[in-house]
Amino acid sequence: MSDFIPPAKPIIGDEEREAVDRVLRSGMLAQGPEVKAFEQEFADHFKLGRACVAVNSGTSGQHLGLLASGVKAGDEVIVPSFTFAATANSVALTGAAPVFADIDADDFGLSPESVEAAITERTVGIMPVHLYGHPAKVDRLLEIAARHDLQVFEDAAQAHGASLNGQPVGAFGSFAMFSLYPTKNMTSGEGGMVSVANAEVERLVRLYRNQGMEKQYHNEVVGLNNRMTDIHAAIGRVQLTKVDAWTKRRQENAAFLDANLTGVTTPPVREGAVHVYHQYTVRVPEDRDGFAQALRDEYNIGSGMFYPVPNHRLKPFVSASHPELPETERAARECLSLPVHPSLSQDDLERIVTAVNALAEAGA
Numbered sequence: 555m556s557d558f559i560p561p562a563k564p565i566i567g568d569e570e571r572e573a574v575d576r577v578l579r580s581g582m583l584a585q586g587p588e589v590k591a592f593e594q595e596f597a598d599h600f601k602l603g604r605a606c607v608a609v610n611s612g613t614s615g616q617h618l619g620l621l622a623s624g625v626k627a628g629d630e631v632i633v634p635s636f637t638f639a640a641t642a643n644s645v646a647l648t649g650a651a652p653v654f655a656d657i658d659a660d661d662f663g664l665s666p667e668s669v670e671a672a673i674t675e676r677t678v679g680i681m682p683v684h685l686y687g688h689p690a691k692v693d694r695l696l697e698i699a700a701r702h703d704l705q706v707f708e709d710a711a712q713a714h715g716a717s718l719n720g721q722p723v724g725a726f727g728s729f730a731m732f733s734l735y736p737t738k739n740m741t742s743g744e745g746g747m748v749s750v751a752n753a754e755v756e757r758l759v760r761l762y763r764n765q766g767m768e769k770q771y772h773n774e775v776v777g778l779n780n781r782m783t784d785i786h787a788a789i790g791r792v793q794l795t796k797v798d799a800w801t802k803r804r805q806e807n808a809a810f811l812d813a814n815l816t817g818v819t820t821p822p823v824r825e826g827a828v829h830v831y832h833q834y835t836v837r838v839p840e841d842r843d844g845f846a847q848a849l850r851d852e853y854n855i856g857s858g859m860f861y862p863v864p865n866h867r868l869k870p871f872v873s874a875s876h877p878e879l880p881e882t883e884r885a886a887r888e889c890l891s892l893p894v895h896p897s898l899s900q901d902d903l904e905r906i907v908t909a910v911n912a913l914a915e916a917g918a
């Protein structure tokens with residue numbers, strides 16, 4: 555059988571290894587000059603026009619961003635249920651309640667109508683997820699937020715470089731979080747980057763990251779240790795120089811799949827949206843699980859299900875309030891992410907097309 559095609563493949567080169575070695579030789583491993591440089595370079599690279607703060611994971615970034623934005627026990631934050639659990643976890647860890655709203659079929663992001671229907675007098679914010687690398691409808695969510703005096707927080711974990719109407723994701727909300735986990739579009743090993751709209755929130759994220767201190771032993775608030783190490787920042791700085799070429803490859807791979815797949819619904823791209831294809835997600839309306847199994851067993855091709863169990867069905871959140879979530883339920887049943895990562899060869903892409911088309915035809 556042909557070689558296994560993995561669903562994701564982090565790319566680490568000699569430049570990353572040399573950068574890590576440089577930090578190890580310096581003897582200064584914890585947060586220092588590499589982190590500082592990485593924060594500035596990240597903000598510049600993605601043209602965010604605002605400050606960035608590096609932390610030890612995307613989840614930490616989301617948690618600290620929410621704390622710094624004043625989200626607290628008794629508050630509600632509207633989130634999608636069709637996302638990774640970190641989105642709702644970070645809200646719940648502040649003491650606030652995540653309230654789930656439905657998604658739209660045309661971008662897998664929060665539905666503005668469903669969000670508006672979920673607003674109560676406790677609602678303080680809306681946290682859209684730019685799922686799979688496609689920007690959510692942040693423009694419409696910002697309008698709703700303005701009308702109800704709410705904040706918008708972006709989960710941009712999967713969307714480095716994506717944009718909506720020419721504006722980069724991460725530059726819309728009060729803060730945004732980018733994940734730097736190995737399978738994301740770029741990595742620092744583990745890590746997260748928080749972009750912040752205002753200087754006071756930025757200062758608070760920096761305080762919470764470091765035990766509540768800006769100056770040693772002048773603790774101002776209760777804080778955590780969520781610092782990024784210079785070792786990780788050094789990896790991230792190198793990856794920043796490569797991410798645009800990888801994104802272009804993802805987009806080219808997606809264009810090939812769009813043009814050649816039949817029998818499955820290919821991922822939509824809304825007008826004005828730049829999709830960075832963290833995942834290339836198709837819909838398989840009948841027996842998605844059997845389809846994925848056959849792809850693996852008969853064709854040696856990996857795929858991913860993001861997310862088969864929506865958050866409102868996860869044990870910690872079963873009692874959370876939410877309206878009907880029909881598009882969430884349907885997506886959880888139908889979605890299958892095919893390999894789209896930049897390491898795919900033309901031969902790999904052709905194998906994926908042949909396999910998916912054959913299985914779709916057999917199932918039809």
Ligand SMILES: *Cc1c(COP(=O)(O)O)cnc(C)c1O
Pocket residue numbers: 611612613614637638640641683709711712733734735745746
């Ligand atoms: C990966 C991810 C996170 C969390 O990021 P970590 O760096 O793994 O903590 C949050 N939200 C979404 C949508 C993600 O995909």
